[in-house]
Amino acid sequence: MPPMTPATRPDPALGVFETMLVVRGEAVEPAAHLERLETSLDAVYGAGLPPEAHRVVTEHAEGLELGRLRLTVIPSGSEGASAPRLEVDAGELDSWPHFPEQAVSLRPHHVDGGLGCHKWADRAALPTPAQGEAPLLVDGDEVLEAAWASVFAVRNGAVFTPPLDGRILPGVTRATIVDLACARGFEVSEQVLTLEELRLADEVFLTNSIRGVEVAGAVDGRSLQALGPVTAALRDDLRNCWKNEAAARRRPLRTSV
Secondary structure, eight states, X not given: OOOOOGGGSOOGGGOEEEEEEXXXXXXXXXXHHHHHHHHHHHHHHSOXXXXXXXXXXXXXXXXXXXXXXXXXXXXXXXXXXXXXXXXXXXXXXXXXXXXXXXXXXXXXXXXXTOSOSSOBSOOTTSOOOOTTEEEEEXXXXXXXXXXXXXXXXXXXXXXXXXXXXXXXXXXXXXXXXXXXXXXXXOOEEEOOEEHHHXXXXXXXXXXXXXXXXXXXXXXXXXXXXXXXXXXXXXXXXXXXXXXXXXXXXOOOOOOOO
């Protein structure tokens, strides 16, 4: 498990991106995703969010029943050059996993200092996972995040997740799950999680804006409970939250007069 060297770190020149779920023609939590994208653009490139971003999200979400919408912003080549370029990729989920039933196995992958708080378009430095596996990014013995998701552990009914200390992505779905857990009365702690603590957890799950809640069935070869009660409750809550949020934002049908 060699550390990620500077030469293999993400290349900022390839841009940053956001991926949103689309439910019946409406993107889910678009404001939060675009705010995070705007924050990254300002911090990394000193650029603003392309003015057409909101319109592009609305137009490309329309007509999708259950889909995904990815916005990638690529910086201009040099200061004073053209504005950052916005690329969009949208379509039905089809074979993309959404609240997958099969548990995933987490395999540690060391990344010195983590990938940081921006969603880099360059993912080449991450290992290609075997089927049924997900790379678990660790810094020393500290758990950071999965390659495509935030990480949560459950012990004695309490929920734990690594802190937003600049080494991990501030996940949009991560924030929603924290709110949902608090609303259910679960104790929630954002604190350092070691790899050994994750192995010994009662439940471990991942959160992602497309996959929803994904159960971890093993950590570094150590088997875990397939689907515990806390994970099951939060998975149901998130599914309902997304459906209700999209329904509330859905435009009313036009009627003839």
